[in-house]
Amino acid sequence: MTQASPLDLSIQSLTATGSSIDLLASSSSDLSQANTMALACLADTVVTLTDEAQLDNFMTAYAEGTAHKIPLFVLSGGSNVLLPAELNAIVLQPKMRGIDIIDQTDDYVDIEVMAGENWHDLVVHTVNQGWYGLENLALIPGLTGAAPVQNIGAYGVQLEDCLQYVRAYHLPTQTWHHLSASDCAFGYRDSIFKRTPNTWLISRVGFRLHTDPNNILASYGDVQTIAQRYADQQGRKLPTPHDVMQAIIDIRQQKLPDPKQLPxxxxxxxxxxxxxxxxxxxxxxxxxxxxxxxxxxxxxxxxxxxxxxxxxxxxxxxxxxxxxxxxxxxxxxxxxxxxxxxxxxxxxxxxxxxxxxxxxxxxxxxxxxxxxxxxxxxxxxx
Ligand SMILES: Cc1cc2nc3c(=O)[nH]c(=O)nc-3n(C[C@H](O)[C@H](O)[C@H](O)COP(=O)(O)OP(=O)(O)OC[C@H]3O[C@@H](n4cnc5c(N)ncnc54)[C@H](O)[C@@H]3O)c2cc1C
Structure with a gap:
């Protein structure tokens, strides 16, 4: 695992042509801290992507060099994978960051979020901005780019309820695609991305969020009761999406072990x-x-x-x-x-x-x- 892989040769040749891709790849990486189950895992090569052009550059080098025989594997936050002790693949880690407002009216806001944004931080950010719809999905671990893969869901909401589109790279043909929500063929904890693993790399997700603070979904379990308690404390008659988010955070923290404490x-x-x-x-x-x-x-x-x-x-x-x-x-x-x-x-x-x-x-x-x-x-x- 520590010997030079064919990919190293591609990286060296890219260095010779002045590309910076060599800075993105490392050989024989320990991924045991990169999965929430904390399973021991050594990977041949890890490529960290901080912008989309890097993926284009990398894939060109990959396809033209001898490395194309090595399989590719996409890893984000590692919270929904069971990794093998030795991973003989090139691991692509999408870490692109950014949240952009695409459109805004009195009723809704359209945002585009890069794959590397932490999911829970995104939920908190949107709710704090007064952009609602994601609050029931608070405290789900992982990164935004992975969220469409299993159409994450919790407390009566699924990602597809707010998702408008996904920008994704089709690895076999090295082409970028704009996939609408219906193209993603979402199902219960399922999508086209889950059914065809390591075929797509999701780089951006587009959401339409609403701005009506009275539009909440709190019918699951104790959510209504706890959210109402937060509302009462603030002297509000009815719970807001922020109260719902806080209630769900409380319930999840009580119910589920924190992977950082207990993998x-x-x-x-x-x-x-x-x-x-x-x-x-x-x-x-x-x-x-x-x-x-x-x-x-x-x-x-x-x-x-x-x-x-x-x-x-x-x-x-x-x-x-x-x-x-x-x-x-x-x-x-x-x-x-x-x-x-x-x-x-x-x-x-x-x-x-x-x-x-x-x-x-x-x-x-x-x-x-x-x-x-x-x-x-x-x-x-x-
Ligand atoms: C404590 C805990 C609670 C959880 N609660 C919930 C819950 O309530 N609801 C729920 O739905 N899930 C839940 N999960 C599962 C998990 O958090 C989600 O599935 C999450 O979206 C995985 O994100 P990740 O970044 O960790 O993905 P990873 O685990 O890194 O990857 C998961 C899969 O997606 C693929 N993938 C990752 N990123 C991309 C990308 N950018 N493009 C294409 N493919 C990609 C990977 O190849 C892999 O097959 C929970 C997990 C934990 C540990």
Missing amino acids: NCGSFFQNPIIAQEQFMALQAIYPTIVGYPMPDAMTKVAAGWLIEQAGLKGGGVAPIVTHQQQALVLTNHTPYQATQEDVAIAQHYIANTVYEKFAIQLSREPVWINADGSTGSTEHVV
Whole structure:
């Protein structure tokens, strides 16, 4: 891993022609602090991009040199990936910054945000400006460029509700594209970018945000109650989007471990969707089972409840165990040492235990990255 890769040769030749791309790439980078699960990971080459022209330059060098045989992998905040111990790919890290106002009326403001902007900071910034719509997505880790990939969602809002377009680079053809929200083909935690991994590099995201402080969505869980408390403290009759954001920050800080304190990648398992018939049969045995009706006679079951009832709250296979307060979250107790393999062992143990008890298969939510930068499938893990 420490030997010169074919990419180094391209970098050297670029240096000779006076390009600054050599300053952007480094060999054999340690990425264990670049993923919130804190898994040990060494990558062959990391290329940091701080503007779009650098990507054009890099891709020209990549395509013309021998490096084009090395796969590319896009990494942002590392909060939704399970990285391998050795990543034999060229890692592209979009770190372009900037927030521009594109259009503004009394009712709305259109902004364009560069991929490298921290997502939570963007949410706080927009709400403080009086631009609303993103407040329910506060405290989701990661960078803005990654947000469209799984159409991030929380507390009744999904990214697609405010997203207008994405500017993205198509890596196979080395061309820039303007993709409308419908081009992105968003679904629940899904998009064209997730379905075709390492094909697109998102560099800008366009949003339309509204300016009506009375237009809030606070119907989830305790959001309304806590937001109202904030409103009362300020002598306001009704909660504002700022109160909603603060309520959601409070709830998330209580409910979810901070990856900086205890490494994790958020919800590890998806909530499984089973036939209503199976759900009712389980309900007869376990009256407290948590489920939400879905179309086509299906029911979405709370994976956290299943894991907890299988006796695995705080359990797993050390050093990867479920969180004491939130069984859906897997935590890493030996940061920068535990590997993807340790996660696989714990994942299989938990999923098998749940399957034996409930005959329900659990699927993983974070993206499994193979040694060549390709992504693992979201196959059932039992
Ligand atoms: C504590 C915690 C809580 C979370 N809560 C939520 C939640 O409530 N809702 C939710 O939806 N998610 C949640 N997540 C998951 C995660 O934060 C989001 O998916 C986030 O958008 C990932 O951003 P990132 O920058 O870390 O992406 P990364 O993990 O770096 O990348 C994720 C995927 O996107 C691809 N990618 C990244 N950037 C780009 C780009 N610019 N262009 C193209 N592809 C790209 C990567 O190749 C990878 O496949 C949570 C995670 C944690 C750790």
